[in-house]
Amino acid sequence: MNPLDVPPDPAVPFQPRSGQRGSGFLTGPFRLGTTPSATVGPYLAIGLTWPDGDWAAAEGTPGGFWLRGRVLDGAGDVVPDAMVETWQADPDGRFASPEDPRGASSSPGFRGFARAQTLSGEFAVFTVKPGRVPDGEGGLQAPHVDVSVFARGLLDRVVTRVYFADEAEANASDPVLSALPEDRRATLLATPADDGYRFDVHLQGDRETVFFAV
Amino acid sequence: MTGTTPRELLLPRYVREDPAARTPVGFPDYRSTALRAPLRTPVDLPHRLTEVTGPVLGEDRVQPHDADLTWRNGGEAVGQRILVHGRVLDSDGRPVPGALVEVWQANASGRYRHVVDTWPAPLDPHFDGLGRVVTDSLGRYEFLTVKPGAYPWGNHHNAWRPAHIHFSLFGRAFTQRLVTQMYFPDDPLFGQDPIYNAIPAAARHRAVGRFSLERTQDNWALAFEWDVVLRGTEQTPFETEDDGDVA
Ligand SMILES: [Fe+3]
Numbered sequence: 296m297n298p299l300d301v302p303p304d305p306a307v308p309f310q311p312r313s314g315q316r317g318s319g320f321l322t323g324p325f326r327l328g329t330t331p332s333a334t335v336g337p338y339l340a341i342g343l344t345w346p347d348g349d350w351a352a353a354e355g356t357p358g359g360f361w362l363r364g365r366v367l368d369g370a371g372d373v374v375p376d377a378m379v380e381t382w383q384a385d386p387d388g389r390f391a392s393p394e395d396p397r398g399a400s401s402s403p404g405f406r407g408f409a410r411a412q413t414l415s416g417e418f419a420v421f422t423v424k425p426g427r428v429p430d431g432e433g434g435l436q437a438p439h440v441d442v443s444v445f446a447r448g449l450l451d452r453v454v455t456r457v458y459f460a461d462e463a464e465a466n467a468s469d470p471v472l473s474a475l476p477e478d479r480r481a482t483l484l485a486t487p488a489d490d491g492y493r494f495d496v497h498l499q500g501d502r503e504t505v506f507f508a509v
Numbered sequence: 510m511t512g513t514t515p516r517e518l519l520l521p522r523y524v525r526e527d528p529a530a531r532t533p534v535g536f537p538d539y540r541s542t543a544l545r546a547p548l549r550t551p552v553d554l555p556h557r558l559t560e561v562t563g564p565v566l567g568e569d570r571v572q573p574h575d576a577d578l579t580w581r582n583g584g585e586a587v588g589q590r591i592l593v594h595g596r597v598l599d600s601d602g603r604p605v606p607g608a609l610v611e612v613w614q615a616n617a618s619g620r621y622r623h624v625v626d627t628w629p630a631p632l633d634p635h636f637d638g639l640g641r642v643v644t645d646s647l648g649r650y651e652f653l654t655v656k657p658g659a660y661p662w663g664n665h666h667n668a669w670r671p672a673h674i675h676f677s678l679f680g681r682a683f684t685q686r687l688v689t690q691m692y693f694p695d696d697p698l699f700g701q702d703p704i705y706n707a708i709p710a711a712a713r714h715r716a717v718g719r720f721s722l723e724r725t726q727d728n729w730a731l732a733f734e735w736d737v738v739l740r741g742t743e744q745t746p747f748e749t750e751d752d753g754d755v756a
Contacts, residue, residue: 326524327600327738330715331532331708333690334539334677338623342613342639343677345570370545376625380691382559382683394681396518408564428558429518441559441683448541450532450707452688454554454643471554498545507554509523509684 332452335445339378340412345501349411351381351422353404358386360491362420362457366444369499377446379418379496381409381457383439388426424459430470437462437469444496454507459495460484479505522556522743523684524600530709535591538703540664556684565684566609568645575641578614586636586654587619590730593718596648597678600741601676604648611677612640612652619658619672628661639658641729653730669706671698678737685739687714693733 299407300409335343362381366374384390384407389400389484400407402423411418427435440457458466466472484502485492497504516631534547547717554560579586593612597605603659615621615638638657642650658671680686692705694717699705715738721730725734 300594325602327598327602328523328712328715329526329600329740330687330689330737331712332687333532333704335688338613341621341623342611342675374545381562383584390558390562390565394562395558406564421655431518431520431557436557443686446545447690448545449534451534452686453534474550485530499548503547503549506551508551509554509558
């Protein structure tokens, strides 16, 4: 058969598996490949130590407390070379960020971001309880703190959320928390302690913390 | 719609990448991941206000000398002087201005200034391996340092990390947070390094800087260029049904 004798009307048109014609290079949105993540390694303290890292809210802020916890591995051992970062709204539910479309937080001394290391066996973040934040569907989320955990032995950060055990009513209607299997929700609850709350991160095991893909 | 319904907030949605295209959290050949990388599948978190906002960490965290790692304690670090430069972009190709970039690295001998690093390579009194810069209005960054050495790390017999610089970056949003490592072109140690090889093959080149002759400084320093791409938003403002109208 002459290779130029192409049937004019193929019985079945070409159907790419992607459901899209062509590679998308010309018709799809322009998109660069993202840079792959890597472990923070054992020496994160060289580059990522901040003297003020623990303070999401300024010392002395009314209602301020310490959020403390350990990061535990699959053998139940404390991970001493982890870094925990937290990000949250202020008590009015506003973020200290120009990306908050309602206007940034005006709480004095409120950064909403903290970075703490686990060298002593646990991390400690001084903060205030976040307010309720719209869930984007007309409701409100329960007070929560987004958390990133970095460590040697983690090739990407792992992300979780802190909720507060003493916010039972708000927690019951939170769309993220209530979508989780009931027996796993407790892994996201910080429990009241002497000077604030405790929240342990279990990287593996029966009590493995719920981690999120963001 | 009634008057009592709260006005919906128009929020960006950040691209959710195919997990197969991303570095996995755990990788068997990198032994420390065995007890640390979570074993359950992560739950998709919707991108709400907490996820699409992020802290402002700008110039106030950075001193002028933080962009020059070659001069500490009144003297000059030993090693091959290099200028590392590039842009921080999102995957839509938009520059990320005002982004805090924190870097740390071993010295020219492959030794970190850290109590846990005790392998017998010399410390350099004039090198601490810490740098910080903030991207300019076009998302550009640059810093001067010395080329880090390779170092052994005990993961397997005769395991050596290829030369690399650790990078930590904040974009605009919680979703854009990234900690990564920049490698140097054609490193002969790539083949045996599980941290490099954990990156999906199609994405590994994005972790490697490019030798940049055009920025090499006469009689002074070599230059390497490395762009960092953070996750962009799901839809671009230029998206249109009419493919004839691209203006
Ligand atoms: Fe390293």
